[in-house]
Amino acid sequence: MDSNNKDSKQSEIHDESFRDSIATINKEGERAYIFPTKPHGKYYNLRTYFTWVYLLVFFTIPFIKYNGEPLFLFNVPEKKFILFGAIFWAQDFFIFGLGMLIFIVFVALFTVVFGRLFCGWACPQTIFMEMIFRKIEYWIEGDATYQKALKHAPWNAEKIKKRVLKFLIFYTISFLITNTLLSYVISIDQVVDILKSPGQHVGAFLGLFLFTTVFFFIYWWFREQVCLIVCPYGRMQGVLLDKNTVVVAYDYVRGEERHKFKKNEVRTGGDCIDCNLCVKVCPTGIDIRNGTQLECVSCTACIDACDHMMEGVGLEKGLIRYDSENGIKNKVKLAFTTRMKAYSVVLLVLISVEVVLLSTRSDYDATILRAKGMLYQQQPNEQLSNLYTIKLVNKTRKELPVELKVENFNSYKLQLIGKDIVVKEEGVTEGEFFVYLNKSDVTDRKIKLEIGVYSNGKKIKTVKTNFLGPIKFKQN
DSSP, X not given: OOHHHHHHHHHHXXXXXXXXXXXXXXXXXXXXXXXXXXXXXXXXXXXXXXXXHHHHHHHHGGGOEETTEESEEEXXXXXXXXXXXXXXXXXXXXXXXXXXXXXXXXXXXXXXXXXXXXXXXXXXXXXXXXXXXHHHHHHHHOSHHHHHHHHHSOSXXXXXXXXXXXXXXXXXXXXXXXXXXXXXXXXXXXXXXXXXXXXXXXXXXXHHHHHHHXXXXXXXXXXXXXXXXXXXXXXXXXXXXXXXXXXXXXXHHHHOSOXXXXXXXOOOSOSOOOOOHHHHTOTTOOOGGGOSOTTOOOOOHHHHHHHHHHHHHTOOXXXXXXXXXXXXXXXXXXXXXXXXXXXXXXXXXXXXHHHHHHHHOOSEEEXXXXXXXXXXXXXTTTEEEEEEEEEEEEOSSSOEEEEEEESSOSSEEEEEESSXXXXXXXXXEEEEEEEEEEGGGOOSSEEEEEEEEEETTEEEEEEEEEEEOOOOOOOO
């Protein structure tokens, strides 16, 4: 290929005028509804198999329990989180927050290397829209041509029947999705209680149908607009992708100049026969031949369509494939760049910190403070006392009887106010107690006090606080 021809191809593929408009909005500024042709091929079949596994996991996890608790729970209102059976409360939020930060860094690293692979293969919006709702639509209304005809057809019996059937199925599936998502927040048992006794949970029951309606609206009408307008991840890729990122890419070096296919011809231009199948199957309506675009969700429909056409006309498959800009232009293999190394180091550091925090995390938490506004009290037998408040958090699923001991003084007295302290499972308890020390042991205005928290004879925590005594005057 001579340099002039190569420069011509590069200038054509880098024509940015297509970015002045999007396929989902027409010239009048109104919503342009997309009717993608049903894809067929290797990647579409793989995504279908992955979807079945995805749905199996998504809909069964809420029913899996460990020690009577859900395997996963993200109860934000009660500040209770369960991951793989381990309970995290508000006191552990820094661990949970660090975990979210690790996830964000992982997403950034994954995007730098593989682009929007997550969007096409694992994003719930894409999974439900393209692999469930869209398939149901194809089954009821037919492929793109029939859907367009039905949209513009008069409201006869056939159209009403198909529309009602589609809406009922869409709303039912949206209801199942809503209940499943809610079960990740409040547990499947509480969701069942709401459904069994709606009169006792009016607000929650109405909320279920509100969110069901939202999901129905998304999958019936809003659709790809979620990826184009709402989702921030599409905007992130603009700063994360580079020329070494693997994306769904059109090989313009091989494909240009485009011209229609003629039987028994000797092709002198590029391999692209300008059939536009890659555009027709795209769920966001873009032309992948224009290069990487915000709207592309890496669903691989264009790859399957192009491979099918290339196979049909006897040309080599892979004109559209997973590759990087450098891979297309310079035939360079994926390289581990400096930016990838930097993200990897940050990710490893964060993971190491998270592992340390998880391994040192206690199932109990105790806070002991001197009572506010209280000084020391003079007591008989040459003793001083301080009043303390204690707050105990039990993160386990067992009741916790508590006993307190002063550990850095041999001679002391500890007196609880009220009954013995018992913390219920997954509960929080507060109490008050006095600590008595000999005046001779209180050698300064403020001394350190170490209180051991015991349960069933086993120490579970040591809490440090202060003991306040009288001011000591130095003698000349």
